[in-house]
Amino acid sequence: MQKNVKAAAMMLCLVCLFLFLLSNRDSRQEAVLPAAAVNENGPLIALTFDDGPYPNVTTHILDVLEEHDVCATFFVLGSRVAGREDVLLRMESLGCEIGNHTYSHADLTQLSAAQCAEEINKTNAEFERVLGHAAAVVRPPYGFYNATVRQNVPYPLVLWTVDTNDWKPRNTSELTEYVVQAAQEGSVILMHDQQDSTAEAMDAIIPELIAKGFRFVTVSELIAETGGACMAVKMPGDG
Numbered sequence: 011m012q013k014n015v016k017a018a019a020m021m022l023c024l025v026c027l028f029l030f031l032l033s034n035r036d037s038r039q040e041a042v043l044p045a046a047a048v049n050e051n052g053p054l055i056a057l058t059f060d061d062g063p064y065p066n067v068t069t070h071i072l073d074v075l076e077e078h079d080v081c082a083t084f085f086v087l088g089s090r091v092a093g094r095e096d097v098l099l100r101m102e103s104l105g106c107e108i109g110n111h112t113y114s115h116a117d118l119t120q121l122s123a124a125q126c127a128e129e130i131n132k133t134n135a136e137f138e139r140v141l142g143h144a145a146a147v148v149r150p151p152y153g154f155y156n157a158t159v160r161q162n163v164p165y166p167l168v169l170w171t172v173d174t175n176d177w178k179p180r181n182t183s184e185l186t187e188y189v190v191q192a193a194q195e196g197s198v199i200l201m202h203d204q205q206d207s208t209a210e211a212m213d214a215i216i217p218e219l220i221a222k223g224f225r226f227v228t229v230s231e232l233i234a235e236t237g238g239a240c241m242a243v244k245m246p247g248d249g
């Protein structure tokens with residue numbers, strides 16, 4: 011009988027020790043994670059992805075953004091919204107911004123004033139349908155704009171400071187190295203959520219930029235934080 015009591019007591023001790031080790035391990039993990047995640051005073055960076063969504067690629071990028079709790083801006087084509095509403099809703103739920111990249115990827119400089127406005131308005135109507143609001147920023151396809159575009163697109167026109175040329179499939183580690191070395195305070199990085207290689211490169215690019223202390227913002231946040239004086243953005247009314 012006494013033997014049984016001793017055995018039970020020993021078992022209880024072992025269970026307690028196991029629980030203690032388990033709880034200790036969890037608290038150590040919790041203590042390390044937040045410190046590595048965000049640098050509140052770090053240089054600002056805006057990652058931007060154009061021409062999507064392409065659900066397989068875009069979803070992979072959103073998974074990486076979610077894992078590291080950072081945001082980006084997606085310049086979506088109005089013609090690609092129908093049937094992919096869930097992807098846009100997830101972008102917003104993760105704190106990402108959805109910008110207007112026209113309806114049909116038109117070169118706006120080749121269009122009349124009315125056609126130009128239609129490209130923007132048709133896309134905003136799709137955003138209204140899905141998200142309940144229009145986009146606050148526009149990226150003209152190819153970065154092309156002229157006086158007619160300026161007059162008929164009364165939004166900040168967002169260009170870029172770093173062109174990754176990732177619309178053609180690229181070696182993932184080359185792309186990673188290029189983005190990480192080119193990133194500076196206030197950079198607007200142009201990428202496309204179209205190629206698998208871009209999505210795969212995000213697995214490395216995001217943690218490397220976080221390790222360098224960058225603070226990820228949407229384009230509208232970048233405009234607000236810099237009082238509209240950020241590189242690569244033409245504000246309405248600017249010369």
Ligand SMILES: [Zn+2]
Binds near residue numbers: 115
């Ligand atoms: Zn484009």
